[in-house]
Amino acid sequence: xxxxxxxxxxxxxxxxxxxxxxxxxxxxxxxxxxxxxxxxxxxxxxxxxxxxxxxxxxxxxxxxxxxxxxxxxxxxxxxxxxxxxxxxxxxxxxxxxxxxxxxxxxxxxxxxxxxxxxxxxxxxxxxxxxxxxxxxxxxxxxxxxxxxxxxxxxxxxxxxxxxxxxxxxxxxxxxxxxxxxxxxxxxxxxxxxxxxxxxxxxxxxxxxxxxxxxxxxxxxxxxxxxxxxxxxxxxxxxxxxxxxxxxxxxxxxxxxxxxxxxxxxxxxxxxxxxxxxxxxxxxxxxxxxxxxxxxxxxxxxxxxxxxxxx
Numbered sequence: 001x002x003x004x005x006x007x008x009x010x011x012x013x014x015x016x017x018x019x020x021x022x023x024x025x026x027x028x029x030x031x032x033x034x035x036x037x038x039x040x041x042x043x044x045x046x047x048x049x050x051x052x053x054x055x056x057x058x059x060x061x062x063x064x065x066x067x068x069x070x071x072x073x074x075x076x077x078x079x080x081x082x083x084x085x086x087x088x089x090x091x092x093x094x095x096x097x098x099x100x101x102x103x104x105x106x107x108x109x110x111x112x113x114x115x116x117x118x119x120x121x122x123x124x125x126x127x128x129x130x131x132x133x134x135x136x137x138x139x140x141x142x143x144x145x146x147x148x149x150x151x152x153x154x155x156x157x158x159x160x161x162x163x164x165x166x167x168x169x170x171x172x173x174x175x176x177x178x179x180x181x182x183x184x185x186x187x188x189x190x191x192x193x194x195x196x197x198x199x200x201x202x203x204x205x206x207x208x209x210x211x212x213x214x215x216x217x218x219x220x221x222x223x224x225x226x227x228x229x230x231x232x233x234x235x236x237x238x239x240x241x242x243x244x245x246x247x248x249x250x251x252x253x254x255x256x257x258x259x260x261x262x263x264x265x266x267x268x269x270x271x272x273x274x275x276x277x278x279x280x281x282x283x284x285x286x287x288x289x290x291x292x293x294x295x296x297x298x299x300x301x302x303x304x305x306x307x308x309x310x
Contacts, residue, residue, distance in 0.1 A: 032279025083130025
């Protein structure tokens, strides 16, 4: 039997909406990490959850999302990723401007978030936790840092608000029967309570997370929800390594991957895994066992040229 993978998308399609941090999901999709599902995404830089009630917001995210969703089947799985701008800036700014509590502003943001989901009417929804802040207290440069300079709030306090915000998202999602995914346990440093330095962007002026690491952890967490909402039965196969190689978390050259996103394999090793698709140079796998020892769930790609059917 020759492993070819599905010839077309399978299962429910996935529609992703959100702010500029949706780039992590788009990166994961480009590398086939959601295969064999079809994925479409719309990201609007600066989009806020609280803006979902305001058609006149500066970003016009609401209008762009509505336009993007026209003609989309409501049987698709909708993924919404918002809140970083709210927790990092807007909630604090509006609380000061209107003389209201941070708590009151957070409730308005959460209410607008779920009001939008009520409006668009998808049957299957995944609510995702807002991206944790990467801007430190010493960062002075960069477009976003300067744009948010009217609010001076520590990274610790912004992180605490984001964690509380995500807890509210999770609770409200459960109450409405939606799925919920977040990457906090992957991203947060247990000692400092802040975003791990490794997840900081290599460009010190960029407030987005390291795209490769964030794409990998988000693919793992979102796939868990997608499989629960819409299971796809995939065959398990046994592969033998024809050369020394790596099983990877994302499809970059091994020298460009951090150690946590690659696992070495030697010629003759046996890999047993479910094969979801063939994507470019790689088999897209899950539940990998290398020589009968389980691989990290982040290991999703096996180079086709280095493996043959055992």
